[in-house]
Amino acid sequence: MILSIIFFLIKSLCCISIAFFAVLILIKIWLKLNTPMCTCKVRLDEKTVVVTGSNMGIGFETAKTLARRGARVVIASRNEVRSRAAVEAIIEATGNPRVEYKPLDLSKLSSVKQFADDFNKHYDRLDVLINNAAFNGFGHVKTEDGIEKVMQVNHVAPAYLTNLLLDKIVGSKPSRIIFVSSGAHNTHAIDPDDLEGRKPVNIWTKYSNSKVCNVLSAKALAKCVPEGVAVNSLHPGVAKTELYDMVPWPLDALFNFVLENVCKTPEECAQTTIHLACSPHLERVTGQYFNDLEVDKTHPSVTDELADRVWENTIALIEDRTRRYKN
Template sequence: MILAIGYYLLITALILFLTLCLLVLTTALYVKLKLEPVKGVCTSNVRLDGKIALVTGGNQGIGLETARDLAARGARVLIACRDAKAAAEAIADIRATTGNDLVEFKHLDLAKFSSVRQFAEDFNSSYDRLDILVNNAGCAGLRSKSTEDGIDVVMQVNYFGAFLLTNLLLDKIITSKPSRIVIVSSWLHNYAKLRVEDLHKVGENDFFGQIYTYSNSKLCDLLWTKALAKRLPEGVTVNSLHPGVVKTNIFRRLSGFGLKLINFLCDLMYKTPKEGAQTTIHLCVSEEVEGVRGKYFMECKEAQYSSKADDDALVEQVWNKSLELTNLRDPL
């Protein structure tokens, strides 16, 4: 009797496991067909000679491939990140593959407002223009903790740090128009659970808590795109994008089941970093995007996004709260 019960429980557990696997596979395939039935490619041949482009997180993954493409078009490219060694390797690679020696490293730690302010001060005193700003750097899967500025680290790296950096560089961007601001968001913004009064607070440390924090940061990227689009003068474009499911190491800090699930989905649907960079590059250079502002792109085309990003009241609330938390006066 006990043995029979054991077999029954084992078979039941096996059926449940197989059902879960089938559900995950079906969901992954649906997402693949829904979000990425084709891989968009930037077809623009625009040259960027004499232009200056700044790519945060340009030392690896999507950022590296974005920086490489902009350098191949003749731009002077600044890679802004924390890791000087990784940046040096990336720069040597870009110079070797593009023949463009105008590729530089500038230290930037988005998790520290003091670093962002120092970077902006140095940039504004050293360069006379900024034609393209790519807010690419991001993180995911970090254990929730507060930065020295009192903000959840994922929210600060993915949103508040870029928000502060961009606002501190706006004068250069505006005087360089036609110029472009590109903000790398994510389709996961659709799963955000945003409370404006809690934007800075440390999230939960379980798998789903980390995903919600990441999703919140990416929704803020869309809301901030909308706010900038309403405020910036003609000649400055600002748009956000979902790069696709790209096999990079951004989720490497997840553990256990969460990491295995992410890796499984990425293996099913992933793009290479070069493929994942195409929509970012499209927003940086394509003639089709000239004059387009406040939009969200996937596969080098405008795409649908969460209706929350069209809530003007929420856009303004998040903008004002972000100014408060970064200790900024409204630059526009």
């Protein structure tokens, strides 16, 4: 009797495992058949591009492709060792020597200010700014600026960086500003009056809130910049990147297996960003949210009113926390 039960359980487990892996294989095949790649052949030889968080993952693939098209690419990241290795790898892969590293730590608004001051002083143009860097993590962690870390790294600091570089972007038009958001924005519970994160929320909601702010930033900023500056956001897709390293044991093994073997690759996830940065057909398209190279729907709450409110509150928060940097 006991042996029969054991054999039944083993047989059931085998059947479930086979079904599970069959589903994963079908998903992988579907993704391969339905993941569009940017096919535009535009060269970027006279362009300067900044890609934040581009020393690995999706940002690295984005920077590499833009460098291959001839752009001067600035790797704006926190980890110097990893970033310098990324610069060398991109130069070797593309033959383009105009790839550089500039330190940028989005968890410190002082670092954002230092990066922007240095860039504005030493670079004569900025054709494409790609706010790609992202962070997630457990706990309610505040930065030295008194802002919840996920919201600062993913939203507040990129907004600050964009504002500090805006004159250079406008002076280089036609130019583009790109916010790498996420489909996770659809599950947000944003409080536009608590962008600094006074009230703790769970790890998923923190990330979702920061990502809807990316979408809202693009929507609001698109109405403020002059004609010739396109501002858009996007969902890159899901791939195995450092962003998912916080998955706890024992789920991490299964999670990483699925990410590595089923989901999109970082190169595939970079395609919509590359499309927004390069396609001549998108020069006048602004204030939109993209997915798989096409304009996509956002959460119904993403309205002009909410976008304006979040952007205004973000600028007010930045001004409050950066008064000491003003002359």
